[in-house]
Amino acid sequence: MSLFDRFKPRLVKLSPEQARRLAALTPPAPLHSTPLEAQPWAVVDVEATGLHPQKDQLLAIGAVALEGQIIPLGQGFECTLAANWSKPGPSVLIHGLSPSAVAKGTPPAEALLGFLEWLGGRPLLAFHASFDQAMLSRAIKLTLGLQWDAPFIDLAQVAPLLCPELATHNHSLDDWAGQFGLQTGERHNASADALLTAELALMLFSRARRQGLATPLALHEALVRWHRLQHQPRF
Template sequence: MIAAMGANEGAAGWLKDRLSALVGRPPVYPGRWIVVDTETSGLDPARDALLSIGAVAVDDAGIRIGDSFEVVLRNDAAGSAENVVVHGIGHGAQSEGVPTAEALPAFADYVANAPCVGFHTDFDRAVIERAFAEVGASAPAAPWLDLAQVAAALLPEQHHHGGRSLDDWLTWFAIETTSRHSAAGDALATAELLLRLRVLAAAQGSRGFPALARLARQNRWLGGS
């Protein structure tokens, strides 16, 4: 927990650097997708607070470690005690976090309208859009891709045998992860899952963001959750 606090303090300073580095110059290269994860104070996207955002960029060749993003937001409303334990974001860290009015535009700059990818994206997307609305800004207008749908579509057998959560799929693919349960660590793990699923999808002829999005949509229509 102490280590996590330290990292978050570092994150605040890092974001300042990032902000000055980013002004007017979002990273641009072909095939840039953003894999996003959020941490919140609870499981209700309509009420609970956005505590942090983590994201990593992916291109055709892999995950660009240098092009990643992480911010802990300053929140007056503290998260539930339970979530503090899971995410390691204590009250102290949150009060030292970045004011929402600064953090969200930085995130929007970082995304720069690249398509976004996540796991159970309905939740992340709703939380992020609400947070943007609360400061009177509009969230990035990027299309979203939900890997929960993609995984279920590609591996229906595994899905029916309990492939439901990010952890289930990471275990199933034997992906060794680091620094889980921080937004950025989970974004990295989700990105590794994306690399695996992309190879499977390509083998079935689905290449590129629109094809994967189509796959996810079809799965939803077919009643996958």
């Protein structure tokens, strides 16, 4: 099934040019056995009106490319989505996006098409990826009519998988960044958070290779096994 076949015109209103761009998108690539140091990734972070993916609204996307062991600066993606956000909640104290800044943002269809075009089918990395994945998937479905199912790897799970001896006292992105000596700088800005996440990924991928997890597929399979063990009943 092509991306255009999965586009539901009755759900959204796209211009003919936007529909053409939607049909031309590169489909998400599955995780495979490319060496970690050769795999292109997209490292993403999002900001939203709150922490509930099923009711809150996507406000901003920040992403950087990870090409093997290089983060090519200047080749990332950053966008604030336009929205009528008249009643900001506590989240504004975290991400700093004001209603006026959001009102001047990019129309959501253009923002999301731009992000998917930039992504180019690469697999994604995020910290606490379930939130980013849910927010993006819901916005893409509601705005573009596309059921988007790109693979994500969650570095919030990779870190304790690879460093169990450090997991007790390290939970947040800041915690793990500090553990590896990374400079946090400006935080809770989507692009800055994505860059810090990419730097953490380089540290973790180096450790993964030393532990014999040398490909995205091997790392994913190890995460599945680790997650299953975490949820086994303990007597």
